[in-house]
Amino acid sequence: MVVGFDQVSKTYGNVRAVDGLSLRLHPGETVALLGPNGAGKSTTLDLLLGLKQADAGTVSVFGLNPREAIVAGRVGAMLQSGGLMDEVTVRELVKLACDLHPKPYKVTDVLARAGISQIADRKVNKLSGGQSQRVRFALATAGDSDLIVLDEPTTGMDVSARQAFWATMREQADQGRTVLFATHYLEEADAIADRVLVLHRGRLLADGTAAEIKAKAGARRISFDLEGEIDEAPLRALPFLTAVDVSGQTIRIQSSDADATVHALYGLGVYPRNLEVAGLGLEQAFVAITEAEEAKEAPQS
């Protein structure tokens, strides 16, 4: 087992950033930690890297505590807000990272792999946002680590830089490394990860392949008005529904297969007016999944 979280919690004041989280990562997986801002992604990674201590539960990395795993050179990490030492060149900084790693690669190789050979002699404080991200990536991959952790690595990159970055990342994964990255882009998780963990309010909402998560989060919102007396029962019996809300003459429903639901709706013999079908944003999709989860939990409690 690469990473094990066992009932881990972390609280800031009244906010439970991570709430009884349990998860396991296995060797060679590329895992996306997906969730809206404030879902607890960064805190989860901080706990995994030993930057923060859990209030409850245990975190283990390769069977060690996080700090021991880092000292053993088994983890390379790139932080979202990882500042860099300024007034030194990119090459000097990468050399420092190599010197500090127990199983270092050659500096020129690290520079080349991160795509920063051309800017190696530039001062770190003179770089663009995307270039700085690449330098951070170089620091995370300066040695032969078994686990690479990346917190929102493509922040500040344009589309082409993003693609180039993920190509580099994929090479890391192809060498048999375990890669864990946090993102709030569903598309990134879909394109890169073989496993997606959905985090919401510090809890693990879903754990599956990208396709499974996408089906869950790919719900659509259908809204329409009906005239006269509304008979709710047949509406609630429509196929693929995940949520129904009737307020006055307006009905709002969520469906995991909008085409089938709308088709069935007309089959009821009603005349929906102002029909709208819209995709859910990721944020709303999470709310949809959460509501579904909470509804599932409710009868038990």
Place this chain on the structure above:
Amino acid sequence: MNALIKLELARALRNRKFLFFSVIYPSIIFLLVASQGGTGETVDNSGLSVAAYVMVSMASFGALTAVLMGNSERIAKERESGWVRQLRLTTLPGRGYVLAKTASAAVVSLPSIVVVFLIAASVKHVRLDAWQWLALTGAIWAGSLVFAALGVAIGYLASGDAVRPITMITYFGLSILGGLWWPSSSFPTWLQDIAKWLPTHAYAALGRAIEQSQAPKAQDIAILVVFFALFVGGAAWLYRKDTLKA
């Protein structure tokens, strides 16, 4: 950790402004102040010529500049930028960052001491025995660790816009009140009573005792030791607090 010390040092030596203020500037003040005294004149019954007296003041001042200014602002800035956090993801031990900063500051402070001595000996003809030169260099260099610890403490205490003013007030306050710029014997009595308890005052007194071939006063050594313990303890406490928060 050596890798970080080397890089910190390379960066410090590249920073011309910092080098000017810590290495060249004290020598310039030395020349200006020492030139005001006549050759036969001595300073307040110490038996030391103006040049010898000011030489110790300015060597101490230069070392103080190098270690205090070098540490506080950088640490505060790098704490805020997240570089300190990034370093915690390497094999570097927790204290390694602070030790590397202090070590590189100490390397810069050595030339700031030696340059004042060289100028004093060559331009102002200050003459001392060989052991005195060595002991002076060693005492002023070692004593600067007290202020290096203070710099670390300020770096972990203050953040953002507050670091510079706090550093400046501490730096000028300690330099002037400790008698590094003017002999504290020129102060009013009430101020002298305060000044003699300052670490900078004890620091310069240590150097002057060596120039006078005397044993340093126990009170001065005690003051330096107490302040060193205070600053190191404070820095360690603030460091731990910052690490838990980050």
